[in-house]
Amino acid sequence: MANLIPWQQRLSGGTEDIQDEVIRWYQQTRHGKAYAPDMIWGTLQTEAYASEILRRVxxxxxxxxxxxxxxxxxxxxxxxxxxGEHRYEVILGEQALYTNVGGPEVMRGQMERLLRDIELPSLTLGILPTAAEVSVVPMPGFNLYEGGRAHYELVSSGVDITNPEELALHERAFSALFRAAVYGDAASDLISKALAFWSKG
Known part of the structure; x- marks a missing residue:
């Protein structure tokens, strides 16, 4: 089953209320998973990056x-x-390190934040290299929450999937992405490469 609510309805009172809702989702999920192919996962965003994203919304x-x-x-x-009570497995597409959100200064700060947070014990941060071979077809980003829910953010709406069989497919897809991503020093090297790109004259 999928639940679809248009963004203009959900955000009719602004962005603050939905952020409260997301806080509750995260607090209730001790072990979460996220795949973000072309932008930085919200819970790792700097204030400057998040400001630019919400301004665009x-x-x-x-x-x-x-x-x-x-x-x-x-x-x-x-x-x-x-x-110390939560744990997250997060996969960023390498493209997320280069999608221009707010210009070089914002992106430099965001790369520095990733290089710092990659060491957090609560976080397993993987980078999916652009040329990585993955055993599933390309797909949009999604979050997996405990309690049986996958969440997508689409252009016009947010979609929640709760059907157990569909959730099992999402878990399989995440596992495939997880296996194809790189971690530790290899992930840090890709982030450092992106930092150097955004630091050019």
Whole structure:
């Protein structure tokens, strides 16, 4: 079963309320998984990067502008990385390191943040190299939460999938992506390469 709610409906009061909802999802999920092929996973975003993302959401959808409040909530949700009670497996596509969100200064800060957070005991951060061979077809990013839910963020709506058979396929897909990604020093090397790119004159 899939539950689909248009963004303009969900964000009719601005971005802060939905960030509160996401905080609850993360707090309730002791072991979460996420695949983000072309942007930085929200819980690893710097304040500057998150501000640019939510600004684009507000402008694109024409919803109330409460970007500062929404960003503050997004920063609050990141406490799950440091409370010692949660664990996350996150795969970023190498493209996520190069998708221009806010320009070189913002991207440099974001790469530095990734290089710092890759050492967190709560986080297994993998980078899926652009040329990696993966045993599943290309797919959009998704999050897997405990309690039986996969979540997608699409152009016009957010989609929650709760059917057990569909969730099993998502777990298989995540496992395939996880096997194809690189970790530790190899992941840090790719992030450092991206940092050097954004640091050019």
């Amino acid at each position: 507000v402008e694109f959808l024409g919803v109330p502008d409460d970007v500062a409040a929404g960003v503050a909530k997004r920063m609050e949700r990141q406490q799950v990385l440091y409370d």
